[in-house]
Amino acid sequence: MTLNTVDHQCAVIVQARTGSSRLPGKVIADLGGRPLISFLFERLQRCEAVSCILLATTDLEMDDCLCEIAMEHGVTVIRGPVHDVLTRYAMAAEATSAQTLVRVTGDCPFVDPDLLSRLICDFYSKRVDYMCNNYPPTYPDGLDLEVFSREALIRTQAECASSEQREHVTPWMRESG
Numbered sequence: 001m002t003l004n005t006v007d008h009q010c011a012v013i014v015q016a017r018t019g020s021s022r023l024p025g026k027v028i029a030d031l032g033g034r035p036l037i038s039f040l041f042e043r044l045q046r047c048e049a050v051s052c053i054l055l056a057t058t059d060l061e062m063d064d065c066l067c068e069i070a071m072e073h074g075v076t077v078i079r080g081p082v083h084d085v086l087t088r089y090a091m092a093a094e095a096t097s098a099q100t101l102v103r104v105t106g107d108c109p110f111v112d113p114d115l116l117s118r119l120i121c122d123f124y125s126k127r128v129d130y131m132c133n134n135y136p137p138t139y140p141d142g143l144d145l146e147v148f149s150r151e152a153l154i155r156t157q158a159e160c161a162s163s164e165q166r167e168h169v170t171p172w173m174r175e176s177g
Helices: 036-045 061-072 085-094 113-126 150-159 163-168 171-176
Strands: 010-015 052-058 076-080 100-105 130-132 146-149
Touching: 010 036, 010 085, 036 052, 036 061, 036 113, 052 061, 052 085, 061 076, 076 085, 085 100, 085 150, 085 163, 100 113, 100 150, 113 130, 113 146, 130 171, 146 150, 150 171, 163 171
Parallel strands: 010 052, 010 100, 052 076
Antiparallel strands: 100 146, 130 146
16 A cells, blocks of 8 residues: 655554563563564564654663564664653654654554555545544454554643553543544
8 A cells, every 4th residue: 555645754653561460571472483572563664654663662671672672673762661651652752753653552463564554544634633443443452553643642741641541642632532
């Protein structure tokens, strides 16, 4: 799928950490001799609508190995607070000039690059601040994607006070109108 208008810059921000409470280390779990998150990075790199990929992870030492994997794939690493994922996203946005941002979670290694391209193209054509394919659920878990403008992220970072919403990044965007 090709973008049929001006050259847009779109950055994917992958949120991931190894300290998951339900399944620690799941994003670096071995799958066929490779870390799970490697599959995600490779699939995102096949999406022609994406200009760069960033990993937004914690500043904890336990995530050093995750950072090494990301750098092996040419992914820019941003490190920040453990529970304030929204701040990590804002930090990642500051590291790129992209005006369009995509939220992907590191435990979704089988994101479809064509589906992502279509969602990004729809986002551009509809000229909205936020678009997703998971509210209401449209695709199976693991194919969840959210696209939003840089301005929407900046506003969310400035106005969202709820620690619960800051941990999950986009609820304030969806609920604010």
